[in-house]
Amino acid sequence: MEPIITLRHLSKNYGEKQVLKDINLDIYPGQIIGYIGPNGAGKSTTVKILAGIIQDYTGDVTIGGMDLRKNVMEVKKMTGYIPELAELYDLLTAREYLSFIGKLYHLSDSVIEERSRRMLDSFGLLGNIDQRMDSFSKGMRQKVLLTSGLLHNPSIVILDEPLSGLDANTVIMVKELLQVLKQEGKTIFYSSHMMDVVEKVSDRIVLIDKGTIVANGTIDELRQNSNDSLEQIFSKLTAGEGYSHRADDFASALNDTQPGK
Amino acid sequence: MNKIFLKLVMLPSGLWRSMGADTEQLAAILDIRLKLDNRKPIPFGRQRTQKKERNNSVWLNMFIAALTGLVYIFTLATIKDRIFGLTLSFSFFLFMLTFMLITDFSNVLFDTRDKYIIVPRPVSDITIILSRLLHVFIYLFRIILPMSLPMWITLGVMDGWKSALLFPLPLILLACIAIFLVNCTYLLLLKLAKPERFKDIINYFQIAFSIVLFASGYLMRGMLNTSGNIEDLVNLDISKHSWVRFTPPYWLASFWSLLGFPVNLAGTQWSFILAIALPLLCLWLLVKYLSPQFARAIGGIDTVAAAEYAPAAQTKATGGKFYQKLANLMNKDEVAKAGFVITWLQTSRSRSFKMKVYPFFAYMPIYFVFLLTSEKHMSFKDAWDKATSPDNPSYLLLLYLSSFMLIRVLNYLTISDQYKSAWVYYATPVVIPGRVMSGAFKAMWVKFFLPLFILFAVFIVSVWGWPAIADVILALINVTLFAACMMRVSFRDLPFSMQEQMNQGGNRFLKSFIAMAIPSALGFGHYLAINILWLKLLFMVLSAILLWLVWDSYANTTWDAVRKTELE
Numbered sequence: 001m002e003p004i005i006t007l008r009h010l011s012k013n014y015g016e017k018q019v020l021k022d023i024n025l026d027i028y029p030g031q032i033i034g035y036i037g038p039n040g041a042g043k044s045t046t047v048k049i050l051a052g053i054i055q056d057y058t059g060d061v062t063i064g065g066m067d068l069r070k071n072v073m074e075v076k077k078m079t080g081y082i083p084e085l086a087e088l089y090d091l092l093t094a095r096e097y098l099s100f101i102g103k104l105y106h107l108s109d110s111v112i113e114e115r116s117r118r119m120l121d122s123f124g125l126l127g128n129i130d131q132r133m134d135s136f137s138k139g140m141r142q143k144v145l146l147t148s149g150l151l152h153n154p155s156i157v158i159l160d161e162p163l164s165g166l167d168a169n170t171v172i173m174v175k176e177l178l179q180v181l182k183q184e185g186k187t188i189f190y191s192s193h194m195m196d197v198v199e200k201v202s203d204r205i206v207l208i209d210k211g212t213i214v215a216n217g218t219i220d221e222l223r224q225n226s227n228d229s230l231e232q233i234f235s236k237l238t239a240g241e242g243y244s245h246r247a248d249d250f251a252s253a254l255n256d257t258q259p260g261k
Numbered sequence: 262m263n264k265i266f267l268k269l270v271m272l273p274s275g276l277w278r279s280m281g282a283d284t285e286q287l288a289a290i291l292d293i294r295l296k297l298d299n300r301k302p303i304p305f306g307r308q309r310t311q312k313k314e315r316n317n318s319v320w321l322n323m324f325i326a327a328l329t330g331l332v333y334i335f336t337l338a339t340i341k342d343r344i345f346g347l348t349l350s351f352s353f354f355l356f357m358l359t360f361m362l363i364t365d366f367s368n369v370l371f372d373t374r375d376k377y378i379i380v381p382r383p384v385s386d387i388t389i390i391l392s393r394l395l396h397v398f399i400y401l402f403r404i405i406l407p408m409s410l411p412m413w414i415t416l417g418v419m420d421g422w423k424s425a426l427l428f429p430l431p432l433i434l435l436a437c438i439a440i441f442l443v444n445c446t447y448l449l450l451l452k453l454a455k456p457e458r459f460k461d462i463i464n465y466f467q468i469a470f471s472i473v474l475f476a477s478g479y480l481m482r483g484m485l486n487t488s489g490n491i492e493d494l495v496n497l498d499i500s501k502h503s504w505v506r507f508t509p510p511y512w513l514a515s516f517w518s519l520l521g522f523p524v525n526l527a528g529t530q531w532s533f534i535l536a537i538a539l540p541l542l543c544l545w546l547l548v549k550y551l552s553p554q555f556a557r558a559i560g561g562i563d564t565v566a567a568a569e570y571a572p573a574a575q576t577k578a579t580g581g582k583f584y585q586k587l588a589n590l591m592n593k594d595e596v597a598k599a600g601f602v603i604t605w606l607q608t609s610r611s612r613s614f615k616m617k618v619y620p621f622f623a624y625m626p627i628y629f630v631f632l633l634t635s636e637k638h639m640s641f642k643d644a645w646d647k648a649t650s651p652d653n654p655s656y657l658l659l660l661y662l663s664s665f666m667l668i669r670v671l672n673y674l675t676i677s678d679q680y681k682s683a684w685v686y687y688a689t690p691v692v693i694p695g696r697v698m699s700g701a702f703k704a705m706w707v708k709f710f711l712p713l714f715i716l717f718a719v720f721i722v723s724v725w726g727w728p729a730i731a732d733v734i735l736a737l738i739n740v741t742l743f744a745a746c747m748m749r750v751s752f753r754d755l756p757f758s759m760q761e762q763m764n765q766g767g768n769r770f771l772k773s774f775i776a777m778a779i780p781s782a783l784g785f786g787h788y789l790a791i792n793i794l795w796l797k798l799l800f801m802v803l804s805a806i807l808l809w810l811v812w813d814s815y816a817n818t819t820w821d822a823v824r825k826t827e828l829e
Contacts, residue, residue, distance in 0.1 A: 053687045076690035083688075087681040089603065089757075091610035096602070103599035104689040132610070148685075 004029040004156065005050070006186050010059035012045055019045050019058070021035040021211040025171050027189065031157075032182055034202030036230075040250060042211045043191045044084060047160045050189060051081035062154065077105070080154035082145050084161040086105070091131040092122060094144050095135065098151060112151065119147045123170070138165030146174070150181075158189045158193040163197060173199055199230040209238045262319055263295040266402075282388040290384075290392040295319075295399070319403065327407035329357055334415040343522045344514045351435060358439045360470050361404060363463075364444055403782050405436055415761055417827060423520055431513040434540040438509055441543035444551045464616055472623040496645065512536035517656075540573045576625035584704075596691055597816075600700030603758050604674065605708060614673055621669045622713065629659050649724050653671055654791045656721045656729060660736035661784050667710040667744045672747075677757035686755050695753055695818030701756035702748060702815070731794060732787070735801050739783050742808040749815040753826040 003026035010023040019042045027033050037043050048054040049061060052072045061068035069174075088097060095116065102112035121124050121145040133141060142165050150157065163171050173191045178188055178201050192198050196203060199219055207215040213236050217220055220232050267288065271277075274284040299319045333350040340346035409432055417425035419762045450462055505511050512532040588601040608614050633648035633655055677683075691697060718733045782802060790796040 051688045071689040073692050074273065076688065081688040085685060087679070087684060089607065089679060090607055091679075091680050092603070096606055098597050099687060100603050101689065103595045103602075104691055106595045159506060 001028055001236050003027055004064055005144055005189070006060075006062040007046075008060040008062075010046075010049070010057060012042075012049065012057045012063060018050075019211050023059070023208075023211075025213065025216070026116060027187060029138065029187050030182060031203045032178060032188040032190055032201055034205040035208065036193070036198055036199035036205065036234065037193065037208035041208045041238075043208060044160060046208070047081075047189070047191050050158050052076045053081075055152060068139050077152070079153055079156045079158055080152065081158045081161065082149035082151040082162050088133060088141060088145060088148075090136070090141070093132050094125065094136075095129045097144060098114070098148055101148045102151055107152060115151055116147060119150065120144075123147065123173075131256065139167055140168060143170070144167055154186070155172060156187045156189065158191075160191045161193065163192070163194060164192070171197070194232060195229070195231040205230070207237055209236060214238070262399040263292075263299060266399050266633070267295060270399060272285070273286055277391060280387060280391065281385065282391045282483070283385060286384050286388050287392055287395075290388070291395060291399075294396050295394070298400075301638040322523045323403055323407040325363075326404050326550035329412055330411040332357075334411050337412060337415055338419070343517055343635070344511070345505070346512045347514035347517060348505055351513050354408070354412075355439055355442075355510060357436055358405065358408065358436070359442045359446075360419070362401075362439060362443045363466060363470075371531055377700055379785055401436060405432065408603045415446050420520065422731040424517070427516060431516050431536070434536060435510075435513060437540035437544050441547055441551075442542075444547055444774045444820075448551060450767060461612065464612055468616065468620050471620050475620070475624060476627050506532060509536070509539055534582070587703075588700070589705060591707065592700050594700075596693075596696040597700035597703075600697035600756060602700075604701040604704035607757055608670075608705070608708065615672055618670050618709070621666055623638065625662055625666055625713065629660060632658060651725060653734075654788070656725055657732065657736070657784075657788055657791070658715075659717050659721065661738075661740065663710065664743050666713055666745060667706065667740060670705050670709045671702070671748055671752065673760045674701055674756055675752050675754040677759070678761075680758055680760050683758035685754055686758070692821050693817055694820055697755055698748075698753070698818055699812070702745070706744075710740075710744075724733065731797050732791070735797055735804065736784075738801060738804045739787065742783070742804055742811065743781075745808060745811045745815060748751060748812050753815070753818050753822050755823065756798075759827075 005025070005027035005051065007023050007025040010020055010025075012020040019040075035046065039213065047052065049057050049068075049104055050063070052068065052075055055069070055072065064078050066074055068075050089100075092100065099109070099112050099115040099188065099195070102109075102116070107115075117126060117129065120129055120143070122191060123146075125140060125143055128136070128140065133144065136144070142162070142251070146162060149159075152188060163174060166174065175197065178190070182186060182203075190198065202219070204216070204218055205222060228236075232238075270291065271284065271288055274287075277284050277287060290657060334354050336349040336353070337346045340349065409428070413425060413428050416428055450466075455461075512535045515532040516536065518533075584602060584605040588598045589604070592598045592601055608618075630645075633644065647653065686694060716739060718730075721729050721733060783800070785802060787797070788799060
């Protein structure tokens with residue numbers, strides 16, 4: 001099978017700082033890829049490159065058989081991006097925002113209307129469709145973002161920390177949604193901090209640290225016959241040794257000094 | 262400066278402690294509040310800079326207050342009748358102070374971050390209340406002191422130390438009245454409007470206020486010039502305006518009869534008593550009735566959260582709303598429609614956009630009247646009649662003034678506090694960003710410029726008759742060309758995608774200047790051709806062709822061009 005996403009020698013610098021160093025990765029269609037790594041490892045940068053937002057990288061990115069650099073628009077039509085922070089025009093109502101996004105994908109008004117009503121309904125947000133989003137909670141905004149990213153029925157879904165701010169029931173729903181999307185043959189690139197969720201939903205896990213891939217495989221492959229959880233594997237691989245020391249140091253800062261003047 | 266204020270209010274810390282406040286916390290809270298004040302943008306005029314942290318806004322505010330204070334010495338120094346002069350000065354002072362407090366206090370009183378930052382900590386209620394009160398007190402002090410300083414000095418110079426010594430007493434009484442008025446206004450506003458709309462209303466209030474200031478500044482100067490006679494003002498006789506003695510500023514001014522300035526009107530002793538009694542009554546009403554009501558009312562401002570928001574009536578059909586119909590009518594491309602709609606909606610709802618743009622609507626006609634009637638040695642009416650006489654093409658001025666309006670709104674087309682939300686254009690398959698931009702431009706043009714222009718056109722045709730219609734059309738094309746040139750050359754950015762910055766590159770400035778010079782030349786050509794119809798028709802065709810060319814280039818702006826503008 002041909003990979004749907006290929007990264008070859010992908011690097012990215014911000015000034016002096018190199019955030020991605022020679023990333024090589026193949027992703028096959030119909031898979032859920034868990035993309036994990038500590039803060040500042042380069043996760044969001046990778047995601048933004050795949051979404052076509054960052055275009056001045058070095059190396060090659062091929063998506064759906066097309067060179068990303070040469071076919072940004074075609075690739076964007078295939079992909080749906082759901083960003084990490086709920087940056088949206090919150091003076092608009094949910095309906096107005098989705099209609100706006102739908103038009104950017106050249107969807108017809110009736111399709112936008114039908115899809116956004118049904119998708120928001122399944123999130124339990126239909127009653128809020130005509131409310132301005134500045135009165136929305138973080139979770140409600142995240143649901144609108146999820147809807148806006150999937151509105152045009154993309155074949156590749158790129159999620160950057162999609163569960164932040166969602167309540168437990170919605171997290172369960174999104175996890176099931178990911179499975180349904182996968183069964184429909186969609187490829188899901190899932191970047192997150194939440195180890196337990198990544199461990200459960202991903203077909204393959206890619207661990208990135210300081211701009212390079214340090215592990216790539218199924219959860220069983222990563223365990224290497226041990227019984228470690230993903231969290232423990234993560235901690236071992238990302239120089240997390242000594243974290244218990246650091247916690248001790250943190251706590252002793254309180255004990256060693258007396259309150260008051 | 263803040264350190265001095267803080268030391269001053271913390272001097273009676275024994276008293277605060279006996280009231281049950283924790284003085285260490287009190288000082289810490291006040292210190293933070295004063296620091297925040299210092300970093301706030303100043304209320305008048307200039308916009309906030311994001312790049313450079315503002316550290317001196319307290320000084321700037323005080324300086325502005327002192328400048329406004331200079332206004333009050335004008336009447337004081339020119340009018341011979343001291344009591345009348347003082348009455349007028351106090352009236353202006355009361356007016357300014359009340360308005361400044363109404364617009365400014367909303368920031369102090371409605372800072373709801375307290376609820377998340379201070380309330381969860383072990384801080385007693387009395388400490389929080391006291392910190393608010395002291396903050397308000399410092400705030401008042403910072404406005405009143407510099408604002409009254411010029412008057413104080415003038416009195417001292419004119420009358421000697423006795424007069425200067427007396428001054429603080431009526432000043433304090435005046436402040437009491439002002440606070441009372443502010444409180445009444447707030448309560449009234451809160452009664453009239455839902456709490457969640459309150460911040461909007463305060464903004465409209467600010468807009469109205471700036472218009473009133475602007476209009477009175479321009480028109481008063483015009484009228485003073487045209488009446489031309491300063492003697493009339495100097496010899497204003499209070500006995501001819503006896504209604505004045507029913508106003509509080511007059512009562513306060515009558516204090517000066519203590520120093521031997523005669524009060525011409527009867528009932529001096531009464532005004533004396535009233536001057537003391539009224540502010541005390543205000544204070545009593547404030548403490549006893551208004552403040553508790555007020556506290557309850559503002560408590561509601563942020564607790565009315567999303568849950569209680571009544572959902573807006575669900576509209577089913579899309580394409581049914583007015584702006585959607587317009588969007589469909591004016592744009593063929595779906596992406597352009599999206600640009601049109603988002604611009605229409607954002608500009609209707611963004612508070613900061615309204616604040617920056619709406620006052621401008623009122624400025625336009627005021628400018629016009631001022632420019633036409635500012636001729637010296639002529640009364641306002643004569644100047645107006647002359648300007649609107651059939652053979653005077655002064656309406657060209659009005660037509661081309663409308664370009665300021667268009668430029669103003671377009672200047673804020675690319676700027677937003679929510680500029681980060683513009684990521685959507687980059688993540689969606691927008692092939693030609695120029696389409697979004699062209700839709701956005703059309704929305705601005707249709708929504709803000711066209712109605713004003715039509716209004717002007719109706720006025721012009723009704724005064725100058727139908728022949729002026731050719732000028733109206735030519736001006737419409739020229740002004741649109743003017744704006745399109747400006748956008749094409751210096752603002753090739755996506756709508757609401759940029760952070761507001763004070764210093765734009767010099768390169769940009771130069772480019773906009775050139776972009777504006779060409780159409781200005783067209784406007785001048787229009788003026789020269791005012792009486793030659795065929796030449797006007799020729800200009801119309803030429804301008805239309807030019808507009809089409811510029812527009813085509815703007816509406817086809819590529820991603821590369823957008824990136825280039827971003828880098829500038």
